[in-house]
Amino acid sequence: MHEGDDGPDSVVRRDRFSGGPAREFLSSMDADERIFTADLAVDRAHVAMLAEQDVVADDEAGAIFGALDDVEQAGFEALPEGEDVHEAIETAVIDAVGGVGGKMHTARSRNDEVATCIRYRLRDDLLEAIAVTVGFREQLTEVATAHTDTVMPGYTHLQPAQPTTVAHWLSSYAQAAERDTARLLDAYDRTNQSPLGAAAFAGTPFDVDRERTADLLGFEGLVENSMDAVSARDFLVESVAALAGLSTTLSGLAEDLIVLANKGLVELDDDYASTSSIMPQKKNPDTLELVRSTAGDASAALDGLLTTLKGLPRSYNRDLQNATGYAWNAVDAVTAATEVAGGAVGTATWPEEPLETAAGEGFSTATGVADLLAMGGLPFRTAHEIVAHAAEAGAARDDEPGLADVEAATREVTGSALAEFAAAEAVESALDPTESVSSRDSRGGPAPGAADETLDDLTSAVAAHRDAVQTRQTNLDDAAKRLQEVVASHE
Template sequence: MLLRGSRLGDISGEVLNFISSRDADLWIAEADVLVDMAHLLMLYERGLIRREDCARILTALKELLAEGFDVLGEGEDIHEAIEAYVIERVGPAGGRMHTARSRNDEVATCIRIALREQMLGLMEELIQLIDVLVQIAYDTRERIIPGYTHLQHAQPTTLAHHLLAHADALIRDLERFEDAYERVNLSPLGAAAFASTGFEIDRHMTCELLGFSGIVENSMDAVSGRDFALEVLADTSILMISLSRIAEEIILWSTSEFGYVEVNDLFASTSSIMPQKKNPDTAELVRAKSGTAIGSLVGALSICKALPMSYNRDMQELTPHIWRGIGAARSSLRVMRGCISTLRFDFERLERSSTDGFTTATELADSMVRITGIPFRTAHQIVGRIARLPGKPSMEDLDRIAMEVANVRPSLMGFTAEDLERALDARTNVAMRARPGGPAPAEVSKMLDARKEYLKSASSRLRERRSRVESAISHMMELVDRTACSS
């Protein structure tokens, strides 16, 4: 084993497997090579490695990228395996690439690079899902549906208003990831084991080459801090809660009891024994994967709890949780986008259901207050009694119950049969709720226009972030090519 050297003796296969991180390291393999290249270019720039040795090592690393990581031999982690690969091709001079560096700062940097890339992909997929919700909402501004509280019919609203509520929750999720990205995109490279190094290195050079926006300044914090990963896992868990709420509604609304939507065949399955079944399996799995994300967060928190400064091998067990959590979120985003974009809504059934359970009761009470001037609590008590009646209430019902409850007669106070009819109409209910954030189509249109502008801005910010990283890596690879060709 390359890193055991003369200090330690042989190691058993069982122990090697126990301490190995090779499976999880596949996520950071390419990032590791990029880190090696940036470090080598910096060492050469600072006069800490000969041009010939630097060129030969860079050539070997380029060959590894071309061949793929399956060619790597044994090693307890990807970093040792890559170093062994380089030494095998370059000879003892290959060991110079680890000058002024520890696996501690190397690993921390690789995780941030890989996580940065995952976050950029996740934010793009999240923007796409929000855009689907906004587009469907834009087309359904006039579609009346029942609104719910406690899963009971509450008040009429529109499908657009309902979908926009989900979109806004996802926008907050996006903002959390954007905020966390700035803390992820910082370079620990150059911190060495934890106490920096006596070599005259340039941390800012490697930071720029790798597309980071700054460095993690304190060298001890740089190698031991994993709060950036915990923050991303927390954001991922919150996102998955948002997705699980949408998934749950798809599951409920597609049942025979609701019958509001039909899931496209591509996102459904059938039973192995009951041929009539059409099950919303993808939505159910999204609902389940929220548990996977939460479990990843709890596992990561438990590993990081009470770790003394600075680096501890416990952190190796953290990284699989990172990839598991963010992987569950990204796959869920892609599936939900496809599922939602292909849903078929039964608009007639939705509108018929919009007044079930006397959902217009609130507006009836409000109308009585506005027209007759009676206190709202009195109107609430009158309408509460009316709600116990079967069928649609008449003016006679209203007068009779109002007399029983409060000794008032609304028909003698300016409240007419036409007022009653308007109050009981679902569309009138929705149209009257034109206050900021309400379900009235005109108000929803304002919100949707604002969300479209927000998505344009978010997409622009995402392109800028990705462009900065890609430009930096592209520039570094040009330097690698020039340096490697000079040997």
């Protein structure tokens, strides 16, 4: 999408600069199909406003609207050659209705036109990404709700750490994705501001109504300063940064699932796996590997975008033509990865017995035993030392520590019997992974009761964000109807 200055002699200057070896290099037509519909909407809203402001006559507006309808029906592929989609559509309109078609470009520049088209299309893409992310969270929450009692190993540094549950693990990602959703909504709201009417960068002498075009296009406000309006691309940065953050959340989830699948602790549905071309026994989690790699695509897009924008002077520079593609690439890749990740979680099978067995490996209940001793009056560091001695005893015989090891370690460290600090039955319970999980019922913890409270909050947040998406979509739909009615009144 070409972004270049247009003055009153733009047609002459375009003829003068219409050839030469750089023509193809300057063209953005190959990438512009994405904003074809957006440009038609922007054209219609602008012409409708010009007619209402008596800048163009009603019959002239009607002729332009008719030509735009024909352009839309013919489709992007039928456009004449042009440096960009904006020029091509204008040429098609002029070819259809004559010189009056050139009035469509009155009181605007391709600079504010393309900035508006980018925002118009990107907000739709962001809204889809947000809706998919909300659906992803809903899938995680539904699976978590079914597995509040399913014990699984928890890791730090990829080493057995403490037993937890499938619900607790999934909720951690659902909560992170909730914050990702909020950032995407913020990015949407700042994207949904209209730069139209700023012209090249210094405004226009025509009596334009910027609020009217914003309303007809469904924008919630204006990018007020005309220079900022045409040159600002921070909405791209914010959008891509939010997408990169979401992709990082997805990448962590994918990595966890890949590791768990490797250990036989989750079974992915065949639709989210493949086999080897030479080793038929293999079941590879390759969709998740691609989800994991999407974080690289998104972070590269953010880096490329920031590098393109870094140091650009006000107001317009042709570098901006290359900036937008980073946003398209990021939103497409991350939206697709989010959908796949949700499907992989939603269709996976969690084998309860292997999970529970693995949950107790590596003396993962050690912290729970230390906590129990500390509750009995020992300083936690002393309790920590006792459990460390018990761990060494178990390791020496290549076995998990038991009650006898804790009893011996307690006497060794304190000179007192274990019974002074904790009952043997309580220690046995603390050594059991399931009981260890049940004991950790602090807010946000893995115990079933605490998990239920977390899931209630996550479910409410899903509903709130789904409503937020619907509200924004309804606003866009209502604006599209208003624009359609205005156009129809001139036909």
